[in-house]
Amino acid sequence: MRKQAKTAITPTRAKDYPVWYQQVVKASDMAENSPVRGCMVIKPWGYALWENIRDVLDNMFKETGVKNAYFPLFIPKRFLEKEAEHVEGFAKECAVVTHHRLEGGEDGGLVPAGPLEEPLVVRPTSETIIGESFSRWVSSYRDLPLLINQWCNVVRWELRPRIFLRTSEFLWQEGHTAHVGPNEAMERTLQMLDIYERLAESYLAVPVIKGEKTVSERFPGAVNTYTVEAMVQDRKALQAGTSHFLGQNFARASEIKYQSTQEKEEYAWTTSWGVSTRLIGAIIMTHGDDDGLVLPPKIASSHIVLMPIIKKPEHRNAVMDYTHALARELREITYHQRKIIVEIDCRETGGRGWDWIKKGIPIRVEIGPRDIAQDSVFLGRRDRGPSEKESIPKGQFVKTIVSILDEIQKNLFDRALRLREENTKQIDSKDDFYAFFTPENSERPEIHGGFALSHWCGNQACEEKIKEDLSVTIRCIPLDAEKETGTCIACGGKSPMRVIFAKAY
Numbered sequence: 001m002r003k004q005a006k007t008a009i010t011p012t013r014a015k016d017y018p019v020w021y022q023q024v025v026k027a028s029d030m031a032e033n034s035p036v037r038g039c040m041v042i043k044p045w046g047y048a049l050w051e052n053i054r055d056v057l058d059n060m061f062k063e064t065g066v067k068n069a070y071f072p073l074f075i076p077k078r079f080l081e082k083e084a085e086h087v088e089g090f091a092k093e094c095a096v097v098t099h100h101r102l103e104g105g106e107d108g109g110l111v112p113a114g115p116l117e118e119p120l121v122v123r124p125t126s127e128t129i130i131g132e133s134f135s136r137w138v139s140s141y142r143d144l145p146l147l148i149n150q151w152c153n154v155v156r157w158e159l160r161p162r163i164f165l166r167t168s169e170f171l172w173q174e175g176h177t178a179h180v181g182p183n184e185a186m187e188r189t190l191q192m193l194d195i196y197e198r199l200a201e202s203y204l205a206v207p208v209i210k211g212e213k214t215v216s217e218r219f220p221g222a223v224n225t226y227t228v229e230a231m232v233q234d235r236k237a238l239q240a241g242t243s244h245f246l247g248q249n250f251a252r253a254s255e256i257k258y259q260s261t262q263e264k265e266e267y268a269w270t271t272s273w274g275v276s277t278r279l280i281g282a283i284i285m286t287h288g289d290d291d292g293l294v295l296p297p298k299i300a301s302s303h304i305v306l307m308p309i310i311k312k313p314e315h316r317n318a319v320m321d322y323t324h325a326l327a328r329e330l331r332e333i334t335y336h337q338r339k340i341i342v343e344i345d346c347r348e349t350g351g352r353g354w355d356w357i358k359k360g361i362p363i364r365v366e367i368g369p370r371d372i373a374q375d376s377v378f379l380g381r382r383d384r385g386p387s388e389k390e391s392i393p394k395g396q397f398v399k400t401i402v403s404i405l406d407e408i409q410k411n412l413f414d415r416a417l418r419l420r421e422e423n424t425k426q427i428d429s430k431d432d433f434y435a436f437f438t439p440e441n442s443e444r445p446e447i448h449g450g451f452a453l454s455h456w457c458g459n460q461a462c463e464e465k466i467k468e469d470l471s472v473t474i475r476c477i478p479l480d481a482e483k484e485t486g487t488c489i490a491c492g493g494k495s496p497m498r499v500i501f502a503k504a505y
Contacts, residue, residue, distance in 0.1 A: 089220020131254030211476025293360030
């Protein structure tokens with residue numbers, strides 16, 4: 001019997017994907033649970049990844065005229081009550097502040113005192129409070145378009161938390177814009193969706209499908225919600241970003257009005273759009289393997305680790321001089337708008353190579369006396385197996401480092417795209433559809449089917465029936481879907497096109 005290869009992470013993805021995910025987060029030293037249930041501490045390795053994502057996205061926003069601002073964490077309860085559908089959608093997730101201070105109690109502890117005149121909601125999203133500012137900033141068509149983004153934290157009370165994927169507090173950006181007409185607002189809505197697609201595919205190496213959400217899956221209060229959906233390795237869907245056309249709903253609730261060119265008072269047309277630290281979860285679940293995290297080079301926390309190998313004291317100076325000289329050369333190289341980030345790990349431990357594999361760093365370089373004698377380095381890449389290493393002349397390594405990193409980036413994207421393509425099926429039979437999403441009918445019960453491209457009549461009852469039976473939802477109506485007459489997978493009624501069904505996080 002063939003001996004099973006040892007992996008750095010146990011259980012493996014095939015044995016227990018949810019536990020594997022948690023173990024990768026822990027082994028990569030990205031984050032940990034906080035003393036507050038449902039919240040997380042993002043450690044330096046994970047936060048550096050978020051900073052890189054943030055910087056890339058921030059530049060994309062600013063290229064389109066968006067400017068950053070900041071708005072309060074606390075929102076008066078009456079603001080949320082102005083838009084009925086909005087408050088209904090978020091009410092169960094809101095954290096509420098009712099008192100403004102603590103004071104000493106009889107037993108020496110602290111007790112709330114000084115109740116607020118009006119409860120304050122801890123920001124679940126900012127449409128209402130930003131709308132209040134917009135109503136004061138906008139008076140004429142000359143004030144539009146108004147293009148604002150903020151980077152902040154939000155709180156949504158989460159009953160089943162999972163680090164990066166669903167936490168009660170998380171980091172995100174939320175964009176909010178106001179326009180003179182529906183066409184301009186819709187153009188902005190779709191423009192931001194395109195930016196999210198570009199971020200996911202070109203930087204995170206995560207292939208996504210752009211589409212529109214169904215009525216039941218829309219953002220509360222929106223007229224249209226658009227999404228980018230990814231497939232992770234257990235074949236579930238992960239929503240990687242949304243952009244909302246809000247029509248005039250929030251403008252009416254917040255009194256965002258402007259004087260038109262015809263000198264008539266009109267309500268503005270608004271949008272909102274956002275992505276969060278959930279993108280880090282997408283990276284882990286798309287690229288991670290049974291040895292840990294795998295980071296796409298364009299947004300990696302660091303690009304290269306140099307590991308000097310010193311077995312004799314007399315070799316120390318030569319090895320360290322060579323290592324630091326190489327680091328200086330590499331740090332002068334620009335890779336996609338940022339300097340290459342180099343780590344030097346001088347720990348005298350045989351496990352350091354595995355530590356960096358688990359952290360997902362794209363390139364590992366070992367440097368010893370033998371390598372120095374040959375003016376070369378010993379190179380390992382994270383897109384290859386741990387034992388697949390090669391000796392390469394130092395000059396060639398420095399000269400080709402950008403192309404090596406680009407090749408790793410491309411390999412990760414191609415691998416993820418291949419997984420999605422192999423697990424996306426056109427399904428027309430109800431029996432086949434139910435079998436596709438029923439684990440006991442699968443050769444690998446840990447796999448959750450994949451993406452089913454099937455017909456849907458548009459009836460919400462059919463959507464709810466499938467959700468109730470299989471925990472499967474319509475992830476989106478693809479924007480590039482062709483009109484195609486068929487029969488609904490649930491009721492057999494007439495359907496105009498295929499939509500994407502999947503289990504999801």
